[in-house]
Amino acid sequence: MFERKLTHLLRCFKILPNFKTWPVSFLKKSIQGFEQLIYPLKCLKCGTYIDPKLVRPHTMEACFCDICMKDGFFPIETPYCIKCGLKLHQNFSENHVCEACIKKPLKVEKVRAVVEYKGIIKDAIPLFKYSSKLAAAKVFELLLFQAFINHYKQMSVDLIIPIPLYKTKLRERGFNQAFLMVRNFIKLYEQHFGQNPLWEIDTNSLIRIKKTEPQTGFDIEQRKNNLKKAFQVVDKNSIKTKNIVLIDDVFTTGATCNEAALELLKNGANRVDALVLART
Numbered sequence: 001m002f003e004r005k006l007t008h009l010l011r012c013f014k015i016l017p018n019f020k021t022w023p024v025s026f027l028k029k030s031i032q033g034f035e036q037l038i039y040p041l042k043c044l045k046c047g048t049y050i051d052p053k054l055v056r057p058h059t060m061e062a063c064f065c066d067i068c069m070k071d072g073f074f075p076i077e078t079p080y081c082i083k084c085g086l087k088l089h090q091n092f093s094e095n096h097v098c099e100a101c102i103k104k105p106l107k108v109e110k111v112r113a114v115v116e117y118k119g120i121i122k123d124a125i126p127l128f129k130y131s132s133k134l135a136a137a138k139v140f141e142l143l144l145f146q147a148f149i150n151h152y153k154q155m156s157v158d159l160i161i162p163i164p165l166y167k168t169k170l171r172e173r174g175f176n177q178a179f180l181m182v183r184n185f186i187k188l189y190e191q192h193f194g195q196n197p198l199w200e201i202d203t204n205s206l207i208r209i210k211k212t213e214p215q216t217g218f219d220i221e222q223r224k225n226n227l228k229k230a231f232q233v234v235d236k237n238s239i240k241t242k243n244i245v246l247i248d249d250v251f252t253t254g255a256t257c258n259e260a261a262l263e264l265l266k267n268g269a270n271r272v273d274a275l276v277l278a279r280t
């Protein structure tokens with residue numbers, strides 16, 4: 001009785017336009033407001049406050065302010081090399097294979113990258129990896145998932161393998177950035193397609209057995225040597241005859257993905273592709 005009177009009163013004052021939706025939306029807004037009070041949106045690079053009303057959640061704009069975003073965000077669209085995913089000049093055809101891939105093909109069958117490694121992503125990835133700005137993980141995961149369903153819906157994928165870290169590095173960092181970018185893939189797939197995926201995320205079959213030096217500053221040969229025999233398949237049966245997509249954050253010369261692919265193929269995998277967030 002009291003509730004009806006209150007509803008009527010509020011309607012008279014046009015405070016409550018739709019009673020049916022009121023409790024949920026009110027609650028939602030209150031929780032959001034409360035969250036923003038405790039966890040205000042701040043630019044991950046410069047710390048400037050971001051108005052949540054002006055941005056969609058889990059987007060680059062919700063992580064980086066307008067000024068930092070001015071550095072640019074460069075999604076890789078066609079034309080790109082159909083093998084290694086390298087962004088090509090507009091004059092190239094959509095089926096072009098770049099010179100490097102003709103001269104020395106990678107062990108990875110095809111590489112696809114979300115964005116060019118320049119502009120804001122060049123700051124965003126190290127902030128995520130080395131300063132634990134984990135708010136970026138969700139954004140990267142959504143970008144990667146979108147790329148995954150764009151590039152892989154027509155072909156069969158059996159396993160998604162995030163490039164593993166060496167055990168001491170994993171302990172120091174506390175997380176594997178490649179795994180964080182796919183950990184909700186199954187949930188996202190179910191939301192998107194309304195069914196379970198046929199593939200699995202495999203974090204056990206491939207391990208890193210060599211503590212490699214950071215690749216920064218190394219040339220192609222040094223990178224290759226640094227990564228030599230860095231990976232080991234520990235469960236042959238689970239990768240045998242499988243089509244695998246490796247996941248990594250940055251693809252520079254491809255030495256990491258290539259070495260992992262080599263080990264997987266040597267142990268019986270049928271095909272190895274790579275999907276990465278950024279590519280130089």
Ligand SMILES: [Zn+2]
Nearest residue numbers: 043046065068
């Ligand atoms: Zn900023």
Ligand SMILES: [Zn+2]
Nearest residue numbers: 081084098101
């Ligand atoms: Zn290429």
